[in-house]
Amino acid sequence: MPAAVLALRFDPAVVTLSYLTAAFASYVALDLAQRVRTPDALIARIWWIAGSLSMGTGIWAMHFVGMLALKLPFAVGYETAVTLLSWLAAVGVSAIALRVAAQETLTPARLAVGALSMGGGICAMHYMGMTALVLAPGIQWDWPRVAASAAVAVGAAAAALWIFFALRRLPHTWARWGQLGSALAMGAAISGMHYTGMAAAGIAEGSVCLSADALRGDNLGTLVAGATFTLLLLTLVTSALDARSQRQTHRLQQSLQAATTELQARALRDPLTGLANRQLLDDRLQHAAARGHRGGARLALLLINLDGFKPINDSFGLGAGDHVLCDVARRLQRLARNDDTLARLAADEFVLVLEGEVAESALAQVAQRLLDALSEPMAGVPGAGVHPLRLSASVGIALYDGSTPGEGLIAQADSAAQSVKRAGGNGFAFFEAHMQEGVREQLELARDLRAALAGEAGSGSLALHYQPKIATDEGAITGVEALLRWQHPLRGAVSPGAFIPVAERFGLIMPLGDWVIAEACRQLAAWRDAGLQMRVALNLSVQQLRHPDALVKRFEEALAQYGVDANHLTCEITESVAMDDAEATERTLRRLAGLGLALSIDDFGTGYSSLAYLRRLPLSQLKIDRSFVQDLETSADARAIVKAVIDLAHALSLQVVAEGVETEGQAAVLRGKRCDKLQGFLFARPMPAEELTRWAQQSRVGRPRFSTSLYAAQSADACA
DSSP, X not given: OXXXXXXXXXXXXXHHHHHHHHHHHHHHHHHHHHHHTOSOHHHHHHHHHHHHHXXXXXXXXXXXXXXXXXXXXXXXXXXXXXXXXHHHHHHHHHHHHHHHHTSSOOOHHHHHHHHHHHHHHHHHHHHHHHHTSOEXXXXXXXXXXXXXXXXXXXXXXXXXXXXXXXXXXXXXXXXXXXXXXXXXXXXXXXXXXXXXXXXTEEOBXXXXXTTTTSEEOTTHXXXXXXXXXXXXXXXXXXXXXXXXXXXXXXXXXXXXXXHHXXXXXHHTBOTTXXXXXXXXXXXXXXXXXXXXXXXXXXXXXXXEEEETHHHHHHHHOHHHHHHHHHHHHHHHHHHSOTTOEEEXXXXXXXXXXXXXXXXXXXXXXXXXXXXXXXXXXXXXXXXXXXXXXXXXXXXXXXXXXXXXXXXXXXXXXXXXXXXXXXXXXXEXXXXXXXXXXXXXXXXXXXXXXXXXXXXXXXXXXXXXXXXXXXXXXXXXXXXXXXXXXEEETTTEEEOHHHHHHHHHHTTOHHHHHHHHHHHHXXXXXXXXXXXXXXXXEEEOOHHHHTOHHHHHHHHHHHXXXXXXXXXXXXXXXXXXXXXXXXXXXXXXXXXXXHTTOEEEEEEETSSOOOHHHHHHSOOOEEEEOHXXXXXXXXXXXXXXXXXXXXXXXXXXXXXXXXXXXXXXXXXXXXXXXTOXXXXXXXXXXXXXXXXXHHXXXXXXXXXXXXXXXXXXXXXXXXXX
């Protein structure tokens, strides 16, 4: 006859503790599952291992504490080796759970395999833990209840996996509350499995615990629960800190991405009008041409050249000019379709690219609408008073024929616009064959200039010529201005007035400016090695100032490459360029000054500038325009203006350079007005570096102070 079975009784306080342990372990498990999904493979592996240990210990502790809740009439203990194996089973279960949770999706197959594996592991952990309680006679098992506990374990595992993947779809603000509710439900499911399994165990009356001398259960439950809670809490805190770090990193990445996107967008947009710039226009033309080749789509380009824009700047100032350009951009945008590309090509030139319906009759209507929109009165122009301004434009139209490249299309439209301008402006014209000569010349110049920049044979050579600046008092050379020259193999010396506009029109001004910076630094290093200390002034274009990051980087690279001190370089910008987008120009100039470069305003007096604005710029000198210098001997007004400029500059602690000095009389007047430096044909013409080296060395041999006659003689020798 079988022995009577004890009625199992449990300590309610310890049962509650076991449930809280299970719920807390579930909460930590859900949190750890997020960490395991990190894209960094090494970090994910570390979290998987640490998470398996922490989560497994929590689940194992729940079962161990639950077993300690059982009140038996004899002293109990647990066999150490089997107890350790049950802990390893819990860790293995956790490893499976976290591995499944790391997947992108939960397929039915993954759910089934994961739930069965986890359920089997949980059962193995529980019944090994029960086996660690060695009794005589042994435990009598109620196999239906054992099966029920296994079903509960598999169901709990399936529910845990489903809940985790469901939490991913919750909004972030709800995720924590969802995680808490899920942890409480999972804790109840795990506890239910445990106590169902406990109910399946039949312990006979009068049983003796053979493992009573092993791990004792008196105060072990409290110790295990406390240690486990501490471990889980530390894991949760670490996970929370990691999550916070990841959120901060994500926010920083988003901010960086947004800043990068904004910078990229700015790099493709005209800073004043927000229209596409030349770089974006070229890209759009290239893609449009490719579509034309593939599908036969037609393409047309309209170049809009404003008539009489320069007098607006001269009469009312650059602020008025900027206002007009922005208004023009808005009017043109209202007429452009969503698929059209509208770009600002130069100061007063705009381009409209059309695809699709480009019949000549339709294009003529578009051009006329553009002219009508621009001719509407423009009120509120700063400095213009109450009288509204009226604009006109010369519009050139070119059609893509399947062979004309983007540059050629722009050149054709420009030739057509120039023909309108020569006829008086305020009209439009289609490109015609007889205009091809001008187009061909521009394209050839652009092609040869690009080849010269690349150093290709047969394209001619680019070189810097240097014109000295002479100190008024000492008569010594204080520096030189670098002037770009191009010796073409067929055309001979090409004037900067001819190739600089081509460079601007065909997107070559930036690489051309980069070449000038590098060559000037190379020559400074050569002069230094020859024992000749020199300061070189470079002219910067408005396009370079519109790309401050590229400009600053080019200076940094050239200075480092040739080991040149930045204080031997001066950057000259014209007064009108300085006032074009004044705030952005100021930021760029301050970055250049931060490198140690000196800054100078060129052609001062010809533009329309604010003295308050000039005071904010980190300038070291002003250059008086030659138009004032040439009238010094004959015009009292010119002398008064020059004196006012010199006094103003000195009051602002700036040095003054007068350019275009050609006669001794002009030099004498400038000396009398206390001008600091003189530059012009009276002293020397621009000359190659080798000639300037000889000129400077001859000029300073035994002569601490030089006469004008010596300058003139040496200039004639050098330039003969």
